[in-house]
Amino acid sequence: MFDDFIVRAFAAGIGLALVTGPLGCFIVWRRLSYFGDTIAHSALLGVTIAYAMNFNLIIAVFVVSCLLAISLLFLQRRTSLPDDALLGLLAHSVLAIGLVLLGILSFIRIDLMGLLFGDILSVNFTDVLFVWIGGGVVLTTLILIWRPLFAGTVNLELAKAEGLNPDLATTIFTLLIASVIAISIKIVGILLITGLLIIPAAASRNLSSTPIQMAIISSIIGVCSVVIGLQTSMIWNTSTGPTILVITLGVFIITLLPLKKLLISKKKIRIVR
């Protein structure tokens, strides 16, 4: 079954969308939308190091992403600058470091287009396994730290005062994002992974009234977009990653329509009867 590249593409895409749904919700809630981009910028540095030292690409990107995530946490606690300023600072300086290093090590050739857009159609069976096992670990961890993470997102001091450990949860959460991005960068590219983190969660916000609902709907929107996007890209012969994102954008626009009001008013009429 996994011999077919289309099946592998579906499996990888769906697995990824399931994980990015709930993770993306926390990114939106915590106003870290730029975080994916920042880590993505650091990927160039990771890739350069991997090539220079002849090291495994995913692990190199993961280590650099983690270091970046940890520096973000450190800066958040040490300075009073807002998160978006810190993310901008990190993103551009780490990209610059990557480019400087790449200039020094002039023998390295990096396929920038491949890094940006990946190629979901060329994933092999190991990649699919990586996505599903890695994704499973990430989702399980997220469920385990849900309460302290969520309480800390709503109000950090309240969560701390009442005996939870939101700081630990935040650190784990940051590492989870770093690992998801590292796993998926080679497979689907920076553009698709950061898009899959933000857009389904944003669309889901328009439809949901509780946090858990938003996380689940976000996953569903992501999976549907992957399925529809893959099929559309085959029919029209367009590049797959961007097509999937265009579909999520389409879903987002649909959610802006007053669907929820229609549903609620129907319910109310039922209650009145």
Next chain:
Amino acid sequence: MNNYLVELNNCGVLRNHKWLVRGVSLKVSQGEIVTLIGPNGSGKSTTAKMSLDILKPDEGTNNIKKGIRISYVPQKISIDWSLPLRAIDFVNLVKKHKTSEINDALSITGIKHLIYEDVRNLSGGEFQRLLMARAIAKEPHFLVLDEPVQGVDYPGEIALYKTIQEIVKKINCGILLISHNLHVVMSQTDYVICLNGHVCCSGAPNTVIKEPEYIKLFGKNIDPTLAFYQHDHDHEHLPDGSIDDSGRDS
């Protein structure tokens, strides 16, 4: 010797070479209400945060009894638009409760009808009642209320303070209450600490109100609109312990 829920010993917090508050000692025991009063910037919230161990004191020690349940009503919470959150989800924030328990807590603070309402649709006063309901639902041993009645309408304010007193009786918890207005909370309070960067004076409410330090900070002349409340709440006990009603409700 140590039967206090929370104890601060000569605590101080230093930020940017400035002491936010210094030399604060306080003790809260079960079934007791300790009130912190003081002008803006006097270190009331900082003191509360030390008693919750959110802030580590840079000087002195803070001891919190091990294993007690703590509830905190912070002075300010803003909920981001991107968070879909209903009142019931907010009550369940730190600990999951049974729906019946949530209903009880929301009824006590008078907002039971808003249980499935989105938090961002609540008014300031309603949200304050929700904060309180969440704190009660946990049945805490130690409850910290940082200006819990801000934004609540005037009759609601008295009712909420009465509620606080009922809670203490019902679940027998210790309360650290921050208030800008001693007169309103006077009859409910066991011990008052008057802060202004340091402890100006402390003691039973009737004593503190006569201290020169207190008068210097808050003035001797009570606002006539508040006098009504003092009149209403500052009752006298007859020798046999019953309350003298003769001066009230007139």
